[in-house]
Amino acid sequence: MSGTAQRLQITAANPDPALLDLPWHIPLEDWPAENLAALPRGISRHxxxxxxxxxxxxxIKEIGESVAYREYELLRQLRKIDVPSVEPVGVITGRRAPDGEPLEAVLITQHLSFSLPYRALFSQSLRPDTATRLIDALAVLMVRLHLAGFYWGDVSLSxxxxxxxxxxFAAYLVDAETGDLHDRLSVGQRSYDLEVARVNIIGELMDLQAGEFLDEHEDAIAIGDALAERYQELWQALTEVESFGYGERWRVQARIDRLNNLGFDVGELDITTDLEGTSVRIQPKVVDAGHHSRRLMRLTGLDVQENQARRLLNDLDEFRAATDRQAEDESFVAHDWLTEVFEPAVRRVPRELRTKLEPAQVYHELLDHRWYLSQQHHRDVPMTEVVKSYVNNILPTRPDEQAVLGTRAEDLRDGDAASGSRAGDYDPDQLIG
Structure with missing residues (x-):
């Protein structure tokens, strides 16, 4: 058995004593089903x-000891600078089988709730532009990583x-094994990272096509090229130096507004004029993602993704206008919207269905459902009626994105089952009727 036959070394910021109850004396690929959580996995070399x-x-990932410690520290640093990545839990070394055979060290990370590997997102029921939306999310993640000085080294959907x-979609780094953190990345480092990403993604999409998970008519090369284009556009918008005439100072605020619309905050601007004072140069100095999510957090305490926050803020603005409270303090209106609109709607979802999607995503889909029902019935449908229809007709068909996605624990040893069951997407045709 385990325990006393081993001399485990656990490195963790907040070690959980329950870690000692797991069967560390067994190679990870042979762990019994009762110890496993049935979640879809992406493709991994480990x-x-x-x-x-x-x-x-x-x-839990089996990996070499030195690599495990290095990745653990890198993930800790990324969390400190608020980069979207998985949360490191710890490293365990000193594992041995009952016969004394050494076993590899393991890196432990916190599972990211409501997250899915890319293979679990592809099925014939998905929208044709799903690959494009994943690419857009990955481009935003790469820009954020590069702005923070992180060189990934093996960018891929996997x-x-x-x-x-x-x-x-919002993208999170899950594997930092090949990464490195610098004060600032060179153009060459960024370009190499981007080229690796492009080549890897083209290969992954072609693999999906071979497995009939992606339409064979989709141009995998064009999608890979689109990542590079999206990255360059976003990088330029966030970092380029802009020059304009001295009489066009309104363009300073326009630049800030454009960055805010991309979901980024500008903490500082570098503004200089030429010797004659006839032209102005502006460049963002501190650019942080999460403009809308931070505003919503400040107003309501809700911690959600950026585009979810944008949608909820729009609904808050509509509530403010509908109640004729534009002159009131925004925080007071936000509190009433939270307690009178958002929370009652979410609470009407039965407890057994609440692990399907995050509350903010549920509310976003309720807003979509309200729009479709209103179009169908040619009237404003109240939220109580919307929630009832959504709970009866839509939510039960959605995959459980917090926990099990239909994967049997005993199948987790099989390579083909690593992707788990494939999640469906939001189909507007389901909303009407």
Whole structure:
């Protein structure tokens, strides 16, 4: 057995004693089903398993000891600078089988709730532009990483997790094994990272086509090229130096507004004029993502994805106008919207269905459903009626994105089952009727 026959070394900021109850004396690929959480996994060069621990789910990856410690520290640094990535839990070394055979070290990370690997997002029921939306999310993640000075080294869809963010996705780094953190990246480092991403993604999409998960008519090369184009557009918008005439100072605010619309905050601007004072040069100095999510957090305390926040803020603005309270303090109106509109709608979802989607995503879909029902019935449909229709007709068909997605724990040893069941997408045709 385990325990006393081993001399485990656990490195963790907040070690959980329950870690000692897991079968570390068994190679990870042979762990019994009762220790596993049935979640879809992406493709990995290492053995990866999910396990339940003290009411939460952890991801465990067998990996070399030195690499495990290095990745653990990198993930900790990324979390400190607020880069979207998985949360490191710890590293365990000193594992041995009952016969004394050494076993590889493991890196433990917190499972990202409501997240999915890209393979689990593809099915014939998905919208044709799903690949494009994933690419857009990955481009935003790459820009954020590069702005923070992180060189990934092996950018791919496989090394990324995706969470739904209104009609788009938000991307999270899940594998930092080949990464490195610098004060600032060179153009060459960024270009190489981008080229690796392009080549890897083209290969992954072609693999999906071979497995009939992606329409054969989709141009994988064009989608890979689109990543590079989207990245360059976003990088330029966030970092380029802009020059304009001295009489066009309104363009300073226009530049800030444009960055805010992209979901980024500008903490500081570098503004200089030429010797004659006839032209002005402006460049963002501190650019942070999450403009709308931070505003919503400040007003309501809701911690949601960026595009979800944008949608909820729009609904808040509509509530403010409908109640004729534009002259009131925004925070007071936001409190009433939260307690009178958002929370009652979310609470009407039965408890057994609440693990399907995040509350903010549920509310976003309720807004979509209200629009479709109103179009169908040619009237404003009240939210109580909307929730009832959504709960009866839409939500039960959605995959459970917090926990099990239909994958049997005993199948997790099989390579083909690593992707789990494939999640469906939001089909407007389901909303009417």
């Amino acid at each position: 053995v990866v398993r999910f396990a339940r621990l003290s009411g939460r789910v952890i991801a 090394n990324t997790l995706f969470r739904r963010d209104a009609e788009t």
